[in-house]
Amino acid sequence: MTPLPVRIAGTGVHLPPDVVTNRRLAETLDTSDEWIVNRTGIRERRWLAPDLATSDMCVAAAHPALAAAGCAVRDVDAIVVATYTYDQPLPSTALIVKEALGAFRALTFDITQAACANGVQALFLGSLLVRTGAARRVLVIAADSASRVTDPEDRTTRVFFGDAAGAAVLTGATTPGTGLLGWDFGAELSYDVEIPAGGSRQPAGATTFADRRHYLKMNGRTVWDTATRCLPDSVLNATAKAGLTVDDVAHFFLHQANLNIVRAAMDKLGVPRDRAPITVDRLGNTGSAGVFTVLHKGFSEGTVRPGDAFVVSAIGAGFQWGTLCFRA
Template sequence: MGLALPDRVVTNAELCETLDTTPQWIEEKTGIVERRFLRSDETTTDMAVKAAEKAVRAAGLEPRDIDVLVVASSTPEWIMPSLGVVLADRLGIETPRIVDMTQHACASAVYAIHNAACLLQEPGSRNALVVCAEGASRVSDPLDRTVRIFFGDAAGATVLTRTDGPDGLLGYDLGNAYSPAVALAGPSQLNNARTTPGLDAPSPYLQMDGRVVWQEATTRLPKSVNETLAASGVETYEVSGFAFHQANVRLLHHIARTMGLDDDKVPITADVLGNTGAASPMTALWRLAADGLAKKGDVIVLGAIGSGFLWGSMCFRLPYDIEAEN
């Protein structure tokens, strides 16, 4: 695992300089006290490169050892050229197996790892690098207190290695249901300036209906995790840690209570990082590894839900300790 964060820490008090609210209200509503924002001279790509370098190094590999590269970001600097190709160039990765995922939002980590796992079934493929990076601060309206308070910037990366033994990916569950509750217009929509049914007039900023998000997340994610555990033949008590999407602290606590999970098995990063989109579950996975809850033989679950809606979860039994580098 590798994690990359901007140096700039943004407190609730700083946000309230442009938002019509108070730091206390933000913390009470979300459980978030601070987050990281990119500086004007930093990019999402820069974070992605740093996280990827750390993950490859922690795995004891060189860039030339990477056979599959899957990159996920809903906030790349460019629609084209490919962020995956840019990363491969900057990292020195030579594989032609490069996948860009730009529309899976907060569910990206699950779908990216699933894609990497599928590609690792190809003969001759052994190592996959999955990179999830998000510069969400640049797509949230500085004057919108219903959206701005939740998001932060981060990048997380992990290396997967093919295994022919009984360990590794044991089972998974994926699902989707269309909803315009979370939306970010693309250039063609903004340039055309036509409305879409169910959405407000096109805006360059992220639009979100928080009530719908809460309802979807608190129903879809627990169900998905239960489906994954059943498919994996694993009981809840056997899981060492649950790396969930970090939408906000209140939502995570609600899901943990609903599922009867011990608090120490559900790492929280949203309190100091906020919702980091595609990178969000990766920050929780990194936390598990850093806290020694992702060791050889441990069973861990990754779960997330994002705009679309898309959701999914995965269950792994680890064949070796996960090394985490920050």
Template structure:
């Protein structure tokens, strides 16, 4: 555990304007006045397991080909009647229980997803009703696989400035419902799941330190679903062309991902005056083991500090980071006071990183 000395003694006292400006310039609190922490995590994955051997029966591929190129051995697939709100609800209940928070205490629910139950209403509103969180506001956030990081940034800002005291953030995607199971270049990659975090006021030793968020819309066509929006509504012709499914330029996304993981990690640490050697646990979006290993090598991080579970779940989009965090904490790989860095990247092209003391 490494603590930044410049953050000491700033627990939750009133902050003078000049001091606040200093903290903002360092990126340690952004516009926050009080520290914010993750009070509880929860995760849920569907029961059905789809192995590489199963995929060998569906498309022209092999277990060796998939593992060598992605590191994925199996993934979870939602049942026909399971939607994003169902997965979200299971993860949310576990996070609330871990945090010791009742649904009635929630002030806001943010669901990060690209596979909501419907275009509208927000999946977050469905989750709110199912939880019985009558006091909470609710909305969805769309930032591709980076969605959970963006949602953490929004939720922590709300708690930090006092708009809310308790925020539930959910990252969920049911990518199996938007995957072309005849396209071997994409169908081997994706799985379904949900992860949730409860955000509450923190302390000197348990808090978010900084966020680094970004987007490059010039890469929007590299990872997309062409049809189903106002640009190209669903038509018979669009469905026949498979334009309702994920389309990805894998090689370009790979190069972007490796570069941006390194860049975002270095940027978020610089905002706090910390270095990669200070990191106790590193969690990147679980998209591909080769992406993670390439970025980690460039950052000079030892393997024991890197959390990896892509082999068992595949790419679960917005859910991948909270699922990995929950698993790492439960297994003792993340302990109170540890410096944890999480980094996501995805459609947009978008990226985001957060540094926090656990």
């Protein structure tokens, strides 16, 4: 596999200020703090204010990422937005973000239907744009407002998800041996995680709303089985294509679906758990943004050093999954 000379020049994150604890959820759901922590590792999550939308979080995450990269808004050549909770079906959320930022010459792309894997797909697309010369600086933003699509009466989904946005600026890598060294993507069709209504098969109407078919539905057992099988396998495939083993990888930025899933994936890989930073305990599953929250943690805290190999890996509804293996 031919490496792509692309690097992450800066990262940023935006978290809504409203902190929703497990005890707060237990006031309206048949659940408890102990039940949620034991099954998910989640203690709290953030919810977006009712008067704001996903694009607002995107803009807020973009500014610190651009600042960290030393990149002015006017110099952004392309914007890729990853979200399954777009502002509205039309127009493009990426275009809304572009206008709000004032990045008037940027190309815009939306990645929308891989759910929690959107962010990895967006990073891959951004890397290809840089590699082909179509863009010198690509702003990749992943954000989701899952509080808008989870049923307030369903503890199966309501306790898992939170709202957040993360961003990364991609540019060309000039140091030999660095960049995107390998990648792996896969999929297998499943309706075990879905939002049934709102599309052409089940258009929005009185019946679909009454039946609560516009909310996210999730089979937790299938998610566990698929994630703990496919995430480690994808990491192994991507590192092998990069000419590395998992022992060579310093940081594992994994989808923050559930603390137990992250731990099970690391155990299956045979890698110490402390190589995988965690944000799910205080943010919940933030969908497309999940891998960006841990990526930002690694970059902003200075734990990712020049020469370090790291992977970014996620799985989402569909099921679709993917892994990118970089060297900083």
